[in-house]
Amino acid sequence: MVLSWTRRNVFRRAKKEKEQSQLLEVEVVIPNHFRCPVSLELMTDPVTLSTGITYDRVSIEKWIEGENRTCPVTNQVLTTFDLIPNHAIRMMIQDWCVQNSSYGIERIPTPRIPISSYEVSDTCTRILSACQRGDNERCQELVGKIKVWGRESERNKRCIVGAGAGAVLAYAFDCFSSNSIDKHVVVLEEVLEVMTWMIPFGEEGVSKLSSRASLNSLVWFLEGKDLASRQSAALLLKEVCVQELAKVGNVVEALVKMLREPIGSSTSTKACLATIFNLVSSAAANREGIVQRFVELGLVSLLLEAIVDGEKGVCEKALGVLDCICDCQKGKEVVESNALALPLVVKKLLRVSPLASSFAVSILRKICDKREEGVLVEALQVGVFQKLLVMLQVGCDESTKENATRLLKLLNGYRNKAECTDSSSLDFKHLKKPF
Structure with a gap:
């Protein structure tokens, strides 16, 4: 009796597993009116154009950003680019997802309402007002609001940048940097983090970021211990006016320290190398002195290490800086005296990219121009x-x-x-x- 009952359970379990496997093999067909006419995928954030056609927000925004001025389906010229959320279609799609959850289909989340240019502009006005009052707590709160918006979607980021928030934050950074950095370090760190995804800032933003107070603050963060702030400062320094940056006393030491003590990100390394390249290749009055200072701090050895282990972008920038250093007599002497320099540059001659090869050939020509037999051989x-x-x-x-x-x-x-x-x-x- 027990044996019969056990067998019956085994058969039932096998039948149930077979039915479940058959269900999984069934192909779920998405209704056509749930598909975006552009991507042909299930819409997750349906919006309606002025022509009455509904699209997925991401797809139609890409279409409009590609400078298309017509409706993809009707080909009518769009009189307005307003995207109206279609809540009815969205709720129908969500109900359909729930009904078909047994087939592995997940319910699409209810999308957040994207921010508008007006909201961004209003927040930027409030930031300017807080800066003028010296209210760093209120400014920090408002900048944190922009940071949250940016984290929600790429669409929000584009809206924030398009509303000119980069120039406003550059003004805020300059304003609080003019006072004690230690006193306003928290709000400055908050501004730094947000500004990294607003590059480029435009002429007004670069002007504010290139002030003496802002540059001193950026270099201060670059030399600091907080890894996130150091990386943010490195990314912003390559955007500033190089003639003004060359006047900052300890910028050379800060950049060399960043290369000598990398924070584990090739992004910050490339940013530092780009800033160094801007300095050593600029027409600044003290360019020769800057190059000599870099050489004295051991930059040549650091560049060669970067060329050995670095990825393509790092290699290109390191070779570019090395090429500029060879324009200085003292720099060229240090490069020539390093036993690793010549064989390493020759090794990378054809292995990285056309740009790297161009820099490598230029370096070799400068080294060999003295016609010293030992070097040539x-x-x-x-x-x-x-x-x-x-x-x-x-x-x-x-x-x-x-x-x-x-x-x-x-x-x-x-x-x-x-x-x-x-x-x-x-x-x-x-x-x-x-x-």
């Missing part, structure tokens, strides 16, 4: 001659081509003094196929 021994030939065959821009041709002519006279190189070790993977 070493360059030949690490395979520079063959790589330059490959570069010319593959193709490059005119400036790089001129530098490569000049180098080849210079190196050709020393080929008999260099040790023979095994042709099997040459890298021909960059050669174009002749067919």
Whole structure:
């Protein structure tokens, strides 16, 4: 009797599992009126245009941002770009999702109402008023409101940036930086975090961010211990006016410290390298002194380490900075004296990108221009001659081509003094196929 009951349960369980597997195999068909006419996917935030056609908000916003001025379905010219939420369709879609939950379909969440330009403008006006009163607590509260809006959606971020919030926050940062940084550090950190996704700021924003007070504050955060603030400061520094940044006394030390003690993000490393490149390649009156200070602080060794381990963007920027350093006599001497510099630059000649190759050829030309036999022979021994030939065959821009041709002519006279190189070790993977 017990055996019979057990078997009956086993059969029932097997039948139930079979029915469930058959249900899972059923393909759920989305009703056509629940699909967005643009993406053909289930709408999660249906909105209606002035033509009466309903679309998913993300899809139609992309359509309009692509400078299309007509309705995708009717092809009528849009008299207004207002997107009206279609709550009726949205609730029908949600009910359909619940009814089909057994097939693994999840109910779409009720979307938040996106912010309007008026709300952003009103908040920005309140921020300006709080700054003029010196009310950092009220300003922090309002900036936090903008931060919450930005976290909700990319659409909100675009609306905030389009309303000119970047220039307002740059003004707020300048205003509170003019007083004691320690006193207003909390509100300044809040502004820093929000401003990183508002780049570029426009002329007015850059002007406020390039004031002496703002620059001193950014450098102060760059040298600080808070990792998030350091990264934000690094991202903003590359946007400021380089002539004004060059006047800040301890900016060189702060940037070198950032490279020497990375915070685990290639984004901040690339931002620092971009700022250093702006400084060493600028027409600032004290450019020579800035380059020498960078060299004295050991920047060359840090650049070579970045080239060895860095990704494409880091490598390109590090080579660009190294190229600018070689324009300075002291910088070139330090590069030449580093045993790793020449073989590393030759190694990266064809391995990163056309831009990196251009910088590498320029560096090699500056190093070899002194016509010192030891340097030229070493360059030949690490395979520079063959790589330059490959570069010319593959193709490059005119400036790089001129530098490569000049180098080849210079190196050709020393080929008999260099040790023979095994042709099997040459890298021909960059050669174009002749067919």
